[in-house]
Amino acid sequence: MHKLREPRVFVPLLLLLVLALFPILLPDSTYEESVLIACFLLAIMASGWNLISGLAGYVSLGHSVYLGIGMYTGAILSKAWGIEPMYLMPLGGVFAALVAIGVGAIVLRSRSHAFVIITIAVLWSVQLLAQVAKPITGGADGIVVPPPAWAKELGNIPYYYMFFAVLLLTILLAWFVMNSRLGAGLVAIRNDEGKAASIGINTTLYKITAYALSAIPFGVAGALYGQYLSFVNPIGAFGILTSVILVLAALVGGRGTLWGPVIGGFIIALANEFATVSAGGVSARVLIMGIVLILVVMFLPAGLLPTISAAIKRRREKGDTVKFIDQTAIANSRTEVDTSAISTRMSTTSKVENILEVRDVVKTFGGVRAVDGVSLTVERGTITGLIGPNGSGKTTLFNCMTGTFTPTSGTVLLDGENITKDRVWTRAHEGLGRTFQITRLFKSMTVLDNLVAPLEKTSAKQMVAGRYSGEEVDRAREILDFMGLSQFEKQNAAALSFGQQKLVELAQVLMLRPSIILLDEPASGINPTLIEKLANVIRRLNEAGTTVLIVEHNIPLVLSLCSKVHVLAAGQVLTSGTPEEIRNDPLVIEAYLGPDHLLEAPSV
Ligand code: ADP
Numbered sequence: 001m002h003k004l005r006e007p008r009v010f011v012p013l014l015l016l017l018v019l020a021l022f023p024i025l026l027p028d029s030t031y032e033e034s035v036l037i038a039c040f041l042l043a044i045m046a047s048g049w050n051l052i053s054g055l056a057g058y059v060s061l062g063h064s065v066y067l068g069i070g071m072y073t074g075a076i077l078s079k080a081w082g083i084e085p086m087y088l089m090p091l092g093g094v095f096a097a098l099v100a101i102g103v104g105a106i107v108l109r110s111r112s113h114a115f116v117i118i119t120i121a122v123l124w125s126v127q128l129l130a131q132v133a134k135p136i137t138g139g140a141d142g143i144v145v146p147p148p149a150w151a152k153e154l155g156n157i158p159y160y161y162m163f164f165a166v167l168l169l170t171i172l173l174a175w176f177v178m179n180s181r182l183g184a185g186l187v188a189i190r191n192d193e194g195k196a197a198s199i200g201i202n203t204t205l206y207k208i209t210a211y212a213l214s215a216i217p218f219g220v221a222g223a224l225y226g227q228y229l230s231f232v233n234p235i236g237a238f239g240i241l242t243s244v245i246l247v248l249a250a251l252v253g254g255r256g257t258l259w260g261p262v263i264g265g266f267i268i269a270l271a272n273e274f275a276t277v278s279a280g281g282v283s284a285r286v287l288i289m290g291i292v293l294i295l296v297v298m299f300l301p302a303g304l305l306p307t308i309s310a311a312i313k314r315r316r317e318k319g320d321t322v323k324f325i326d327q328t329a330i331a332n333s334r335t336e337v338d339t340s341a342i343s344t345r346m347s348t349t350s351k352v353e354n355i356l357e358v359r360d361v362v363k364t365f366g367g368v369r370a371v372d373g374v375s376l377t378v379e380r381g382t383i384t385g386l387i388g389p390n391g392s393g394k395t396t397l398f399n400c401m402t403g404t405f406t407p408t409s410g411t412v413l414l415d416g417e418n419i420t421k422d423r424v425w426t427r428a429h430e431g432l433g434r435t436f437q438i439t440r441l442f443k444s445m446t447v448l449d450n451l452v453a454p455l456e457k458t459s460a461k462q463m464v465a466g467r468y469s470g471e472e473v474d475r476a477r478e479i480l481d482f483m484g485l486s487q488f489e490k491q492n493a494a495a496l497s498f499g500q501q502k503l504v505e506l507a508q509v510l511m512l513r514p515s516i517i518l519l520d521e522p523a524s525g526i527n528p529t530l531i532e533k534l535a536n537v538i539r540r541l542n543e544a545g546t547t548v549l550i551v552e553h554n555i556p557l558v559l560s561l562c563s564k565v566h567v568l569a570a571g572q573v574l575t576s577g578t579p580e581e582i583r584n585d586p587l588v589i590e591a592y593l594g595p596d597h598l599l600e601a602p603s604v
Pocket residue numbers: 365368369370388389390391392393394395396397
């Protein structure tokens with residue numbers, strides 16, 4: 001209950017209360033009610049849109065198609081069944097969601113600009129469909145919807161409360177999604193979709209779910225809106241301007257936030273009304289919206305709400321000194337933590353000796369054979385090295401192992417199972433973890449949020465579970481402790497140094513309880529004091545049962561850690577052997593190590 005005292009909680013609740021009482025406090029204000037209904041509708045649409053476009057970052061410019069689908073669902077079924085469309089609101093939502101699942105499964109394969117354009121194409125296609133399917137939709141003439149049965153004196157008040165209720169439900173839905181693991185996964189997808197997949201997030205399922213959920217408020221409101229207008233036709237139901245205005249509303253308020261799209265909906269609907277009434281009709285309205293859009297993009301790219309809350313935060317933090325982060329504290333942190341936090345999922349006594357094996361893997365990019373027939377094995381329980389000059393295909397081979405790329409030909413086996421065609425997140429679920437040469441943390445999230453993002457499996461139960469409801473947070477803290485990163489828990493990932501980010505990325509992968517971790521140049525670009533720490537962490541992980549495959553240019557580090565090393569050159573395995581054999585192999589010396597190869601291994 002103490003939360004009620006916080007402005008960000010009680011201010012919106014108070015405003016909603018005022019809106020709930022408005023028709024009672026100010027009777028006979030039909031005009032004001034109709035303006036507020038327009039505000040509600042726009043806020044509903046902006047909040048719904050926010051689920052796919054604000055959270056997951058897939059900007060839809062044709063989302064009003066689902067309002068139209070709700071309008072037609074209400075109108076058509078009302079005619080067929082002889083009931084008022086407003087009773088069909090739930091069906092409008094269901095139907096919009098079903099269409100969205102079908103459409104989403106196709107359009108969500110595209111990204112960024114292509115996605116935006118395809119969503120507009122969908123809107124226009126459905127509009128055309130409504131025009132030509134005359135027997136069902138009445139064609140261009142549309143469908144006349146019966147007026148409501150309630151007493152005339154009530155005016156728009158029942159509509160007012162119904163739209164208001166839909167708005168409340170939409171806000172509730174948005175709140176629920178944002179506080180679930182689904183919401184966290186969507187934000188991860190917005191940050192970096194490939195990375196999200198690599199930590200076990202089923203990005204296809206998450207995106208389609210968000211897209212379908214985002215259509216529901218449109219469909220529900222649409223069935224009601226059709227009756228409110230008393231008329232449904234293709235131009236009115238599937239207008240592109242509605243889509244543009246609702247996007248503008250979400251942008252003005254602040255996409256990705258709970259209240260931003262609601263506030264934006266009110267602001268834009270009021271501006272819209274003002275322009276239509278006072279400034280001379282439709283063309284003035286378009287002009288004003290255009291100017292608002294330009295101003296927002298130029299001066300308020302994050303939207304009103306995020307900009308204001310950032311300013312408040314800055315003011316609050318003005319007095320606080322910036323925390324100095326002590327590198328040696330990380331270097332000296334304990335690594336003898338109980339190993340349950342870093343345990344692996346797979347039994348270490350599997351029959352198959354080689355936990356990972358690639359056979360004849362080829363990966364070409366146009367004419368470049370980046371990986372040119374590589375066969376190698378990684379024995380269970382070892383730390384195995386993969387070295388080779390820049391451009392020799394090490395990262396590409398990692399990408400073939402993890403599923404980022406499908407090999408042009410060849411096979412990848414994990415624990416004896418052929419995983420060549422498995423999706424990236426499936427491989428993560430099966431125990432394959434990786435870090436990236438250039439770290440790919442979710443920059444808009446804190447370190448702790450980065451750690452709780454990985455998913456060990458996909459399940460509906462998990463998607464609806466609260467963001468911090470499980471044991472993940474405890475385990476994340478244990479792992480941060482193990483890595484000596486506890487002090488960064490609340491820091492934004494983007495605020496860390498490159499080396500610190502590398503360690504956090506390793507910690508993040510450990511949340512998957514991987515049986516094998518692929519490390520892509522973990523020591524490059526990190527502070528020398530951290531390298532020793534890193535080597536210790538890798539050894540401890542290995543002792544706890546994790547197999548490690550490490551790509552690294554720090555040859556002394558590789559030779560001291562690994563029991564076996566594969567050397568790549570020009571996409572092919574040059575040789576494989578023990579560190580001793582590699583160090584003395586004339587081929588390797590010539591191709592890679594050069595005259596400096598006799599560097600002594602550091603005493604770690
Ligand atoms: P390494 O990690 O050993 O430095 P890479 O696997 O990154 O090497 O690159 C091997 C070769 O493949 C290089 O010639 C590189 O230019 C090429 N390559 C890697 N990724 C791509 C890609 N996505 N598209 C085209 N060429 C690529």
